[in-house]
Amino acid sequence: MTELNVVEICAGAGGQSLGLHLAGFRHELAVELDETAATTLRNNLARLSPTADPAELVKVGDVADPGVWKPEDYAGRVALLAGGVPCPPFSVAGKQLGAGDERDLFAWAVHLTGRVRPEALLLENVRGLNDPRFGGYRQAVVDQLEDLGYRADWKLLHAKDYGVPQLRPRMVLVALRPEYVDYFEWPEPKPTTLTVGSALVDLMGANGFRYIDEWVERANSIAPTIVGGSKKHGGADLGPTRAKRAWEELWVDAHGLANAAPGEDWEREEHPRGPKLTVDMVARLQGWLNEPDYKWHFTGMKTSHYRQVGNAFPPPVARAVGESIARALRKEGVAGTLRADLKMHDEVYHILRDADDFLTSYRITQLLGGRLSVNDVEKRIAHLRHDFNVEERRSGARSSYLLGEWRAFQGQSDHKRHEAFAARRSRGRIS
Incomplete structure (x- = not known):
């Protein structure tokens, strides 16, 4: 293809958008639920695509x-469908409800692929989606995309391998039509040489911080x-208790964010944990670029600004995957x-x-050539029950199983998501 256009869903403030732009893609449309993030996205995409109508470039609201x-309206004329669908259904910081979480849009995005019919698909999510608990879910995604005419693969990518000075592992799904499959290769890791200190030395020292050399x-x-x-978790800080301890080892106070870099009067006795980061410092650690042509301008107050930065797919990682696609x-x-x-991802689901x-579990072990024990099969079936309807039939002490529908939202008019989402929106809590 010579024209690389993209429709992006759940686009946030534009981390993936910027990365894809740098990879050569141009937006036909981006859809985002949060109004402040959507305003950030619209302002920046309008600057990068000056001939586009900003009102048509970014739509605000529930993507479904x-x-x-x-x-x-975009069917058959889009090179790439991309997005970062909600993370809470799979995050280890939450309950990992998967298809049982009304915010889950991964299965819907697969269904959307069949409606838009792009040449390629790119979706990213948290590392928790790689857990054994979601093996059947991942396999269902791959299998349904195959039914739609795509070859799909999952890969756990680490931001630190693509020039970003933080860990940030993400599960990335890429799917392509058969004619492009032979030409795809996952981007080659190139571990960053940056540290928090070397990445932020100029920003942290901007106001005369006299401990800058020691801090670096x-x-x-x-x-x-x-x-x-x-939004429901209050103000901005750098993560849960375990993360705060890791930050403190780097002499960074993770209990909130500063409005400015420390000045000459900053005293270590008053701040034993170290200086706090500003939002601009966090943005640099997240891989947002600082070149004038691509500097991202954020709207909203400090906490909203931080959420937009922190929830994004790091632009350098999005760029690396985008260039491979x-x-x-x-x-x-x-x-x-x-x-x-x-x-x-899950042989039991597949069978x-x-x-x-x-x-029966025993019959499944036979079909697998004994690669899994009956006990292992039962564990896999217990995982599947979270995301799929699994009918069980008992005969004495023996159970047999039949796989039913995937309970994930795929656009069903009677799905519980509609009611739950309406209630969430009425309370002003949409994330």
Whole structure:
């Protein structure tokens, strides 16, 4: 393809948007729920795409609401469908409800792929989605995309491997139409040489901080994963207790954010944990670029600004994946990563999915050639029950199972998401 256009859902303030822009993609549309983040996104995309109508470039509202946008308007004319769908359903910081969480939009995004029919799909989410608990969920995503005519693969990527001075592992899904599969290769890791100290030395020392040399020496590692948080969790700070301890080892006070860098009068006795970071410092650690042509301008107050920065997909990581997709769509090079045998995320799900009748755990172990024990199969089925309807039939002490519907939201008119989302919106709590 010569024209690389993109429709982006759950776009936030534009971390993925900026990365994709730098990879050569141009937005046809971005959809975001939070009004402040959407304003940030609209202002910046309008600057990068001066010929586009800002009102049509960014739509504000629930991405699954047909009143916000019509996916069929973009059907068959989009190179890439991309997004960072909500993380709470899979986050280890939450309850990991998966399909049982009304905020889950991953399955809906797969369904959307069949409606928009892009050449490629890119979705990212938290590391928790890689847990064994979600093996069946991941396998369902891969299998449904295959049914839609795409070859898909999951990869756990670490921001530190793409020039970003923080950990930030993310699960990334890429799917391509068959004609591009032979040309795709996951981006090659290039670990960052930056530390928190070396990345922020100019910003931290901007107001005459007299301990700057010592601070740089002590902040001699990459940052823990930056956590943007949600509206219901109060003000801005740098994460839970464990993360705060990691920050303190870098001589950074993670209990809130500063409005400005420390000045000449900053005293270590008054601040034993160290200086606090500003939002601009956090943005740099998140990989937002500082070049004048691509400097991102954020709207809203400090806490909102921090959430927009902290919840984003780091632009350098989005750029690296975007460039790999762009090369595949142009059919440049021969790698064939997705042509190889892909990882089976849940063999038990796969067997139950194709079964016409009830199967016992013992029968499933036989079909797997003994690779899993009956006990292991039962554990997998227990995981599947969280996200799928699993019918059980008992005969004496023996149970047999039949896999039913995926309970995840895929646009069903009677799904509980509609009621839950309406209640959440009426309380002004949309994240």
